[in-house]
Amino acid sequence: MKLLIGDKNYSSWSMRPWLLLKHFGLPFDEVLIHLNEPGTTAAILAHAPAGPGKVPCLIDDAGQPVWDSLAIAETLAERFPQHALWPRDAAARALARSVSAEMHSGFGELRSNMWMNIRASFPGKNATPGVLADIARIETIWRECLSAHGGPFLFGEFGIADAMYAPVAMRFNTWQPALSETASAYVERITALPAVQAWIDASRRETHAIAYQDVCP
Numbered sequence: 001m002k003l004l005i006g007d008k009n010y011s012s013w014s015m016r017p018w019l020l021l022k023h024f025g026l027p028f029d030e031v032l033i034h035l036n037e038p039g040t041t042a043a044i045l046a047h048a049p050a051g052p053g054k055v056p057c058l059i060d061d062a063g064q065p066v067w068d069s070l071a072i073a074e075t076l077a078e079r080f081p082q083h084a085l086w087p088r089d090a091a092a093r094a095l096a097r098s099v100s101a102e103m104h105s106g107f108g109e110l111r112s113n114m115w116m117n118i119r120a121s122f123p124g125k126n127a128t129p130g131v132l133a134d135i136a137r138i139e140t141i142w143r144e145c146l147s148a149h150g151g152p153f154l155f156g157e158f159g160i161a162d163a164m165y166a167p168v169a170m171r172f173n174t175w176q177p178a179l180s181e182t183a184s185a186y187v188e189r190i191t192a193l194p195a196v197q198a199w200i201d202a203s204r205r206e207t208h209a210i211a212y213q214d215v216c217p
Helices: 012-023 040-047 069-079 090-105 108-113 129-149 160-175 181-192 194-205
Strands: 002-005 029-032 057-059 065-067
Touching: 002 012, 002 040, 012 069, 012 160, 012 194, 040 057, 057 069, 065 069, 069 090, 069 160, 090 129, 090 160, 108 129, 129 160, 129 181, 160 181, 160 194, 181 194
Parallel strands: 002 029
Antiparallel strands: 002 057, 057 065
8 A cells, every 4th residue: 555645744634544554553655745835736646646636645555546534544444444443332433433524524713723733833822712612622522532432542442533633632732722631631642652753753854844834923
């Protein structure tokens, strides 16, 4: 398998499937394509001409491209059923899919105002009312899932739902909004995962920069 990703420092969407592949020890080749460059789309299409020219994009052994982080996660869960990427319990699995889809399609205020930039530090900035509402909803999801399933991750062991929210943890590390004790502890656990640490370390070694994302107005 081959996974096309964007810059580790900025690409929250790319982080999700990469973490799943790394955490579960699934073999793949990484192709990193710098974002926000004139040749970015062409470089992606050179590897996956049937896709929309966006990352992340998984190309399987037969050359079939699968794009979009949640679609890639579902594909991996289907292809590698020996790993509990989704919870084994049907009710827990339904909830995990729901909160993952909510992350995938929602939280626009947080995305727009607290973008992922692992190398940056913007403590206390951009905590608008809309962002705070998004954070409150995320804290509710985390608290209820951790309480219902006993932790240490949202549904017990690390899985797709945690991978979907891992970029949020990276955002919280950068922007440092006020969080509950439960949310702060969950961010620490996500950050300490070996796969997450590998992503963070690689992001800090990157030299490509996207200027407008390195400055907080």
